[in-house]
Amino acid sequence: MQSDVWGSINDQGVVTHITGGNFAQSSITINGWLRDFLWAQASQPRALSIVQGRAVGVTHYLLGGIATTWAFFLARIIAVG
Template identity: 60%
Template sequence: MFSDTATQLQPVFAQWIQNTHVLASSATAPGATTSTSLTWGSGDLVVVGGKTALLPIPLGTADFLVHHIHAFTIHVRVLILLNDVLFARSSRLIPDKANLGFRFPCDGPRNGQTCQVFVWDHVFLELFWMYNAISIVIFHFSWKMQSDVWGSISDQGVVTHIMGGNFVQSSITINSLGVTHYFHGRIAATWAFFLARIITVEYGIKI
């Protein structure tokens, strides 16, 4: 549905940042003739031993989607930490939480619904989302490089990328991230999981 060859979702803000870095060299370093990095979108590609080492990195629809996933995971982490700080000592459900220690038992949904109200659980939940955020960053970098940067170059100057030269296509044919995978219902399952975690965090904030 969304791709660079169909309905495009251009990351306008990220593209503006790239353009700012291209133009910044002329303002901050008048003697410079190029931008701070080829990846911002200017200059020729760098070839080492017939392989592409560096070249301008365009941003497209898949980057727009992954950037929003980055923002989502970071905001969820901040909300969890904020919840932990605000309700570390007391809450409407457990006003004497400070007297119960850093961790106390969970009664479960059928016996009082006191799960995910003590401090340690929020620390664990924050670490879990930190892992999610780091994993998506690694995924984004690795597949972006393989799709749009790394590859071999022919005598005619044509670059053949490892993953075919289209980050949109390569990002929807992998199994490591359900949000950008449109097969077998993984995108629905992943967003359902995200929604469930949001409800959990929101429930924790309200108590």
């Protein structure tokens, strides 16, 4: 018995598809599930305050500067020896 995501093959070699042959009904079911999953009511993200946004910006700026400087130092050490 071999199986995969879309169906299975039994010992007689008959392929059984995951939809059971009714592709239209299956697509409606899958699309309905996907719609419900993507648009389900959940806790919605909230926007950052001005201060929080600036703090995130400064943090990214500093971490980016540190990482870039470190990368240049490493490249120089490797190149010069």
